[in-house]
Amino acid sequence: MSLWEYANPVRFIRFTDRVLPPLAVLAVVCLVVGLIWGFFFTPDDYRQGSTVKIIYLHVPATLMAINAWLMMLVASIIWIVRRHHVSALAARAAAPVGATMTVIALATGAIWGQPMWGTWWAWDPRLTSFLILFLFYLGYMALWEAIENDDTAADLTSILCLVGSVFALLSRYAVNFWNQGLHQGASLSLDKEENVADVFYFPLLVCIAGFVLLFVALVFLRTQTEIRARRTRALIARERAA
Amino acid sequence: MIALLLRDLRLAVRAGGGFGLGLAFFLIVVVLVPLGVGPETALLSRIAPGILWIGALLACLLSLDRIFALDREDGTLDLLATAPLPMEGIAAVKALAHWITTGLPLVLAAPVLGVLLNLPAGGFAWLFLSLLLGTPALSVIGTFGAALTVGLKRGGLLLSLLVLPLYVPTLIFGAEVARRGAEGLAVEAPLLLLAGVSLGALALLPFASAAVLRVTLR
Numbered sequence: 001m002s003l004w005e006y007a008n009p010v011r012f013i014r015f016t017d018r019v020l021p022p023l024a025v026l027a028v029v030c031l032v033v034g035l036i037w038g039f040f041f042t043p044d045d046y047r048q049g050s051t052v053k054i055i056y057l058h059v060p061a062t063l064m065a066i067n068a069w070l071m072m073l074v075a076s077i078i079w080i081v082r083r084h085h086v087s088a089l090a091a092r093a094a095a096p097v098g099a100t101m102t103v104i105a106l107a108t109g110a111i112w113g114q115p116m117w118g119t120w121w122a123w124d125p126r127l128t129s130f131l132i133l134f135l136f137y138l139g140y141m142a143l144w145e146a147i148e149n150d151d152t153a154a155d156l157t158s159i160l161c162l163v164g165s166v167f168a169l170l171s172r173y174a175v176n177f178w179n180q181g182l183h184q185g186a187s188l189s190l191d192k193e194e195n196v197a198d199v200f201y202f203p204l205l206v207c208i209a210g211f212v213l214l215f216v217a218l219v220f221l222r223t224q225t226e227i228r229a230r231r232t233r234a235l236i237a238r239e240r241a242a
Numbered sequence: 243m244i245a246l247l248l249r250d251l252r253l254a255v256r257a258g259g260g261f262g263l264g265l266a267f268f269l270i271v272v273v274l275v276p277l278g279v280g281p282e283t284a285l286l287s288r289i290a291p292g293i294l295w296i297g298a299l300l301a302c303l304l305s306l307d308r309i310f311a312l313d314r315e316d317g318t319l320d321l322l323a324t325a326p327l328p329m330e331g332i333a334a335v336k337a338l339a340h341w342i343t344t345g346l347p348l349v350l351a352a353p354v355l356g357v358l359l360n361l362p363a364g365g366f367a368w369l370f371l372s373l374l375l376g377t378p379a380l381s382v383i384g385t386f387g388a389a390l391t392v393g394l395k396r397g398g399l400l401l402s403l404l405v406l407p408l409y410v411p412t413l414i415f416g417a418e419v420a421r422r423g424a425e426g427l428a429v430e431a432p433l434l435l436l437a438g439v440s441l442g443a444l445a446l447l448p449f450a451s452a453a454v455l456r457v458t459l460r
Contacts, residue, residue, distance in 0.1 A: 132407055132410055135403075135406070135407040136407050138403060139400075139403045139404045139407060142400055142403055142404075143390065143400065143404060146391075146394050146397070146400050147393070147394065152393070152457055152458065152460070155454075155457040156390055156454060156457055156458075159390075159450055159453055159454055159457075160390060160404065162450070163386065163408070163447070163450050164407070164408070167407070167408045167410070167411060168407075170410075170411040170439065171407075171410040171411050171414075174410065174411040174414040174415060174435075175410075175414065177414065177415070177418065177431075177432065177435070178414045178418060
């Protein structure tokens with residue numbers, strides 16, 4: 001048994017069919033518990049008041065927006081190297097989810113920034129690089145849509161994803177150079193003793209788990225849909241030919 | 243390779259090749275901006291480096307879809323692909339031809355247009371240098387975008403959506419060099435970074451463009 005077994009579309013669909021319902025339920029439970037816990041059962045911050053609670057949407061969405069691109073990058077490399085169709089389709093399936101996460105992150109950030117910074121938008125390095133990331137998502141999805149041949153589209157978008165990753169990273173650090181930041185440093189990192197006060201930390205972890213599960217479930221579902229759509233197209237083409 | 247370069251240059255310079263269109267576009271952008279933001283010289287001289295960089299970038303973008311589209315239509319690209327020249331070489335030469343016909347004229351014209359925008363006297367040399375270093379990167383990145391969209395019927399708009407995000411680092415460093423130069427600050431750091439971006443793009447992107455072209459011609 002290895003991971004590559006699931007490169008077979010039939011196996012992939014059989015596996016995800018089994019996993020999807022518990023995954024979806026778990027995601028919903030995590031999100032509901034995390035958000036309700038976070039919104040109603042944590043104290044207000046002494047400086048930020050209740051606005052601090054947007055962290056439960058903002059941080060997980062931001063995390064997933066970046067990791068979705070990372071997942072697309074890995075899937076693209078797998079497609080280029082081993083040419084498993086499921087991998088290419090998974091990258092395609094992840095893009096709109098990642099783009100939505102980017103929008104959520106930007107929107108919640110703006111809603112929080114209005115009372116806290118006194119402005120909806122600032123040309124801060126983090127905000128700017130996120131906007132640029134969103135543009136990369138748009139370009140990637142548009143290229144998928146534009147090309148008719150599936151394999152050509154998979155090849156070209158994978159290469160775009162590789163090149164785009166390099167440039168997105170470059171832009172991330174280039175904007176640091178260009179303007180000073182208003183945004184605070186990273187709230188979470190693995191090498192710190194305490195990231196956020198524990199009262200806020202645990203519901204945040206539950207929310208992050210919920211977002212991760214939601215992302216995985218959505219990508220599985222969308223990949224299944226892509227596989228089935230492609231199969232349908234193949235069947236129709238065969239009917240026509242016969 | 244040299245034969246291909248000369249051919250591309252000749253095609254661009256002759257009637258209908260679109261040589262000079264980019265330059266005219268650059269001029270128009272520079273004329274339109276003061277009409278839009280008002281004629282105060284203090285404001286104009288402050289934003290001049292950015293305007294000139296954005297103008298050059300858009301002018302570059304304008305001529306990108308010509309890099310491969312015509313060759314693809316009349317089958318030249320297929321012939322080139324079967325020629326002994328490696329695909330990477332073709333992509334590099336195409337980018338070089340685009341730079342000579344579009345980038346270089348922009349670099350040479352930028353100081354003249356800087357006068358129109360009341361660019362501070364100290365900024366001319368740095369503007370020139372930053373464009374000289376940055377426009378090759380714009381051409382190479384653009385060639386990659388053009389290769390991605392060459393097989394599409396309406397690739398023009400998609401091309402700009404794909405290429406403009408890739409232009410971000412070059413634009414940031416390039417405009418920063420020009421701005422700091424105009425204000426008399428130290429330009430060393432952004433200048434080195436701009437050169438780094440440019441050289442990195444020159445070294446690596448022809449390979450990506452070639453991979454894309456091989457897929458498109460498959």
